[in-house]
Amino acid sequence: MDRAALRHHGDVEALPGLADFAVNVRADRPPRWLHERLAAALDELGRYPSAQDDAAARASAAARHGRRPDEVLVLNGAAEGFALLPALKPRLAAVIHPSFTEPEVALTDAGVPVTRVVLDDHRLASARIPDEADLVVLGNPTNPTSVLHPAEAVRSLARPGRVLVVDEAFADTIPGEPESLAGDTTPGVLVLRSLTKTWSLPGLRAGYALGEEELLAKLGLHRPQWPVNALVLEAVRACCEPGAVAEAEAVARELEDHRAQFAKALAELPGVSVAEPARAPFLLLHVVGAAALRERLRDKGFAVRRADTFPGLTPDHLRVAVRAPDQTAPLLAALRELLEEPVP
Incomplete structure (x- = not known):
C-alpha cells in the first residue's frame, strides 16, 4: 500500500x-453556543496567544480528565500529535491495524522503522507486537472497525522503555467514555483527544495530548513559538467545561x-x-x-x-x-x- x-x-x-x-x-457546523464562543474570541486575534491563554485551556482539559495541567499539551487536532511522534525518537514503532493511517505516514516519512500489526477479527488479543517495539500506536475506539478495546487490554501493552500512544479521537462519542485511558497515569501512556467529531470542528483543528509532563515536553520539543492559535485555545477551554461534557454525553x-x-x-x-x-x-x-x-x-x-x-x-x-x-x-x-x- x-x-x-x-x-x-x-x-x-x-x-x-x-x-x-x-x-x-x-x-x-458547531452548536450555536460554541459558534458564539469562538466568534467572541475573534477579538483576541489582534494579540499573540499568551502563556495564560494556554494555561487556561490546559487547566480546563486537565479538570475534565482528572489530571494536572502540566499533563496536557494543546494541539492543532489529534493529527498534529501523530506528526510530532518522530520527536520521541523511537527505534521501532508498531502500528496496530486496521486503524487511522496518519501515525504510520508520519513515522515512515521521518525514517522510523514501522511494523504493521494487523489484528485477527479486529480483536486486540490477537496483537503480536515485537518485544523490541519502543512505540506502539492504536486507536480506541478504532477507526474504521468501530471496535472498543478493553482498557485493561490496552494498558497491558505499556511497559518500561515503551511509549503507548492511544488515539481516542472518538472516545467522547461513547456514553460514559468506557475503556478510556485519558485519566490514566500509567507511565509511558500518551492519549490523543480530538474536538473534531462531537463538536463539528474539522476546519479548526483542535485537540490535545494527555501524558506525563516529561513525555509531553519531548513530544513538543520542536514546535514553533505560539504553536496553536487563540481560537483553538478557546475551543479546548469551552469544550472541556462541565456543561459541554454533559452535552457530549x-x-x-x-x-x-x-x-x-x-x-x-x-x-x-x-x-x-x-x-x-x-x-x-x-x-x-x-x-x-x-x-x-x-x-x-x-x-x-x-x-x-x-x-x-x-x-x-x-x-x-x-x-x-x-x-x-x-x-x-x-x-x-x-x-x-x-x-x-x-x-x-
Missing part, C-alpha cells in the same frame, strides 16, 4: 452536493440508539455484513463488489468511505457514518435498490 493510499481520508469522498456518510463528524447516548438502528437495517440488506460489536459513530461493512457499489452510490447522491486504504482491509469493505434515522433512510433505500438489481 503506497503513501497516497494511506493519506486517503473520508473528506476526499464527500464531494459538494452529496449526502455525506464518508466523514465521521456530528454535523456540518447526551449526544453520545442519542448516537448509540441511532447506531443500533442503522446497524440492524444494514445487516438486513442482501449481501451486507456489519462488523460488530460496534461502538463508534461509524460502521464497517463487508459487501462483495464494494468498490463498484461505492461508485453507484455516488451517482445516486451518496458519499461513503472506501476502506481498502486501511491496512488489513479489502476492496470489499466500506465505512459509513452513523446519522439520524431520517438521514439514513434514503441511503438504505438506495443500497437496497442497488443490491437487489439483477446482475447483467
Whole structure:
C-alpha cells in the first residue's frame, strides 16, 4: 500500500452536493453556543496567544480528565500529535491495524522503522507486537472497525522503555467514555483527544495530548513559538467545561440508539455484513463488489468511505457514518435498490 493510499481520508469522498456518510463528524457546523464562543474570541486575534491563554485551556482539559495541567499539551487536532511522534525518537514503532493511517505516514516519512500489526477479527488479543517495539500506536475506539478495546487490554501493552500512544479521537462519542485511558497515569501512556467529531470542528483543528509532563515536553520539543492559535485555545477551554461534557454525553447516548438502528437495517440488506460489536459513530461493512457499489452510490447522491486504504482491509469493505434515522433512510433505500438489481 503506497503513501497516497494511506493519506486517503473520508473528506476526499464527500464531494459538494452529496449526502455525506464518508466523514465521521456530528454535523456540518458547531452548536450555536460554541459558534458564539469562538466568534467572541475573534477579538483576541489582534494579540499573540499568551502563556495564560494556554494555561487556561490546559487547566480546563486537565479538570475534565482528572489530571494536572502540566499533563496536557494543546494541539492543532489529534493529527498534529501523530506528526510530532518522530520527536520521541523511537527505534521501532508498531502500528496496530486496521486503524487511522496518519501515525504510520508520519513515522515512515521521518525514517522510523514501522511494523504493521494487523489484528485477527479486529480483536486486540490477537496483537503480536515485537518485544523490541519502543512505540506502539492504536486507536480506541478504532477507526474504521468501530471496535472498543478493553482498557485493561490496552494498558497491558505499556511497559518500561515503551511509549503507548492511544488515539481516542472518538472516545467522547461513547456514553460514559468506557475503556478510556485519558485519566490514566500509567507511565509511558500518551492519549490523543480530538474536538473534531462531537463538536463539528474539522476546519479548526483542535485537540490535545494527555501524558506525563516529561513525555509531553519531548513530544513538543520542536514546535514553533505560539504553536496553536487563540481560537483553538478557546475551543479546548469551552469544550472541556462541565456543561459541554454533559452535552457530549447526551449526544453520545442519542448516537448509540441511532447506531443500533442503522446497524440492524444494514445487516438486513442482501449481501451486507456489519462488523460488530460496534461502538463508534461509524460502521464497517463487508459487501462483495464494494468498490463498484461505492461508485453507484455516488451517482445516486451518496458519499461513503472506501476502506481498502486501511491496512488489513479489502476492496470489499466500506465505512459509513452513523446519522439520524431520517438521514439514513434514503441511503438504505438506495443500497437496497442497488443490491437487489439483477446482475447483467
